[in-house]
Amino acid sequence: MKQYAIGVDMGGTNTAYALISRDGTVVERGSLPTTGHISAQVWAEKLWESLREMIERNGVGEEIEGIGIGAPCANTITGCIEAATDLPWPSPIPLKERMERLSGIRVSVANDANAAAMGERIYGAAKGVDNFIMLTLGTGVGSGIVCDGNLILGSRSFAGELGHIYFEFAKGRPCGCGREGCLQTVASAKGIVLTARKMLEERDIPSSLRSIPVAQLSSKDVAEAAQRGDLLAREIIAFTGRAIGEACATFAAFSDPELIVLFGGVAKAGRILTDAAELEFRRKALHLYADKVRFRISELPDSDAALLGAAAMVTTVSGD
Numbered sequence: 384m385k386q387y388a389i390g391v392d393m394g395g396t397n398t399a400y401a402l403i404s405r406d407g408t409v410v411e412r413g414s415l416p417t418t419g420h421i422s423a424q425v426w427a428e429k430l431w432e433s434l435r436e437m438i439e440r441n442g443v444g445e446e447i448e449g450i451g452i453g454a455p456c457a458n459t460i461t462g463c464i465e466a467a468t469d470l471p472w473p474s475p476i477p478l479k480e481r482m483e484r485l486s487g488i489r490v491s492v493a494n495d496a497n498a499a500a501m502g503e504r505i506y507g508a509a510k511g512v513d514n515f516i517m518l519t520l521g522t523g524v525g526s527g528i529v530c531d532g533n534l535i536l537g538s539r540s541f542a543g544e545l546g547h548i549y550f551e552f553a554k555g556r557p558c559g560c561g562r563e564g565c566l567q568t569v570a571s572a573k574g575i576v577l578t579a580r581k582m583l584e585e586r587d588i589p590s591s592l593r594s595i596p597v598a599q600l601s602s603k604d605v606a607e608a609a610q611r612g613d614l615l616a617r618e619i620i621a622f623t624g625r626a627i628g629e630a631c632a633t634f635a636a637f638s639d640p641e642l643i644v645l646f647g648g649v650a651k652a653g654r655i656l657t658d659a660a661e662l663e664f665r666r667k668a669l670h671l672y673a674d675k676v677r678f679r680i681s682e683l684p685d686s687d688a689a690l691l692g693a694a695a696m697v698t699t700v701s702g703d
């Protein structure tokens with residue numbers, strides 16, 4: 384059993400990487416710009432140069448299990464980045480093939496939400512759990528479903544777009560996918576802001592949120608106000624939590640999870656959010672699941688979550 388993996392978190396402007404030991408310790412980290420390279424091939428060469436130097440510096444050349452790369456629109460089955468709109472090069476980019484050719488090391492790629500789910504399974508709140516659903520609550524809502532110990536990929540690696548399932552509580556809210564009523568229009572950071580604007584307008588109870596210009600109001604403001612005890616802010620977070628709970632009551636019937644892990648900026652709202660979610664889940668779920676599912680907030684540190692998730696792909700999904 385090899386003792387290290389390399390995690391790469393590829394973003395539109397920056398690519399972070401780290402050497403990670405089997406117990407989840409970040410041994411060394413670094414980064415390089417994603418932009419500014421003439422082609423994806425040049426970027427891959429620069430990345431490998433940095434990784435090779437890092438491996439040599441640490442004297443672990445024989446101990447690398449693989450390289451895991453988390454990237455937007457990355458397809459685990461094809462190993463390509465497909466239709467990515469926020470990268471400077473045309474898609475598809477054959478990331479796995481290219482990096483394997485350069486490095487001679489096995490490479491796994493995954494989209495951000497799937498990588499986050501595997502990170503949680505290997506290093507975080509779902510350690511050792513074979514059946515769980517991970518919801519990443521950020522700008523949008525992503526998800527990773529682990530069932531019987533396997534990450535569910537589907538026929539083309541697009542399984543589990545749970546953020547784009549229709550719910551009555553989101554009715555009338557337009558979604559970035561071109562439809563309306565998707566979970567993500569309520570449970571994302573943007574969704575919280577929409578709910579806040581609506582409640583601020585409809586209710587006349589005092590709230591510290593009223594001192595923030597409406598156009599500048601963020602989900603973080605709402606979460607912080609809720610934690611300070613602001614009643615209206617608490618109500619906004621509780622509404623969001625109930626929506627997540629109701630959605631998960633539906634999702635539970637699909638894969639019979641024992642755990643739901645909430646990850647991302649919105650999850651920072653903490654217990655107010657998870658308590659509301661759990662309560663609503665118990666009310667709405669089929670009796671088979673109602674008392675059997677726990678809700679937890681991600682345990683991965685913000686700064687390392689994406690890197691740990693990418694590295695976790697190495698030990699769990701070969702992509703071959």
Ligand SMILES: [Zn+2]
Pocket residue numbers: 546547548558559560561562563565567
């Ligand atoms: Zn949608």
